[in-house]
Amino acid sequence: MFALLSYLLGKLVSGDDVRSHSAYLAASGDLANLERRMRHVEEEDRAYSMSF
Helix, strand or coil, rough: HHHHEEEEEEECCHHHHHHHHHHHCCCCCHHHHHHHHHHHHHHCCCCCCCCC
């Protein structure tokens, strides 16, 4: 059961998205830029949003 769930969740995350995020983060010039880019990826790049 866990293997099936893991497989299905893995299919939701596209490999292209992971590669593009990695390239975006790797292009940072310093630690401050990396932290800013990490926040951007976490906050702005969501497939869904929950409003309360």
